[in-house]
Amino acid sequence: MKNTPPRKRAKDHHPMMEDRERAPAEPENPVDREKTCPLLLRVFIHNGRHHPMSEYYRGNTPANELQIYTWMDATLKELTSLVKEVSPDARRKGTYFDFALVYPDKRSPVYRMREIGATCCGTKGPDDNKTLAQCWFQIGDHLDIAISPPLPRGAMPARRGRPMMY
DSSP: OOOOOOOOOOTTOOGGGGGGOSOOOOTTSOOOTTTSOOEEEEEEEEESSOOOGGGGGGGOOOSOEEEEEEOTTOBHHHHHHHHHHHOGGGGSTTOEEEEEEEEEOSSSSSEEEEEEEEEETTBOOTTTTOBTGGGTOOTTOEEEEEEEOOOOTTOOOSSOSSOOBO
16 A cells, blocks of 8 residues: 555645635735725725625725725734725724735635734734735635624623634
């Protein structure tokens, strides 16, 4: 019997991204924002929760679109600051921003949603310095942001942590 080594996973394989069929951009290569043309990021904001996936059905999008020109090295904290500029209610200390990518499924004519991180106004968090490239963002994807108001003193946030697939 022939002794074969076990199969190895690809170095850049991420189990949650099997249908994306690509590797993330390398975070070590900083973007020269003076020489690199920005991309158009379509952002959809909803209070308290993400938009239902039915709003992305057949190429449709939610009505409240915010268009941001940015680069692949933009961090979630940087995007939070840009959203706060146009949404006064989101400026209060303790406001949570839950970020999710909305992207087309390669195998069927539907969109998928995957949470990529969260930030909080006035507080440093583990996802603040995550970039779009590190989150497997591709040009053409949408960003869905659920904005939650500050919690009462002493209250714990509902579910913050493990990314969810929709």
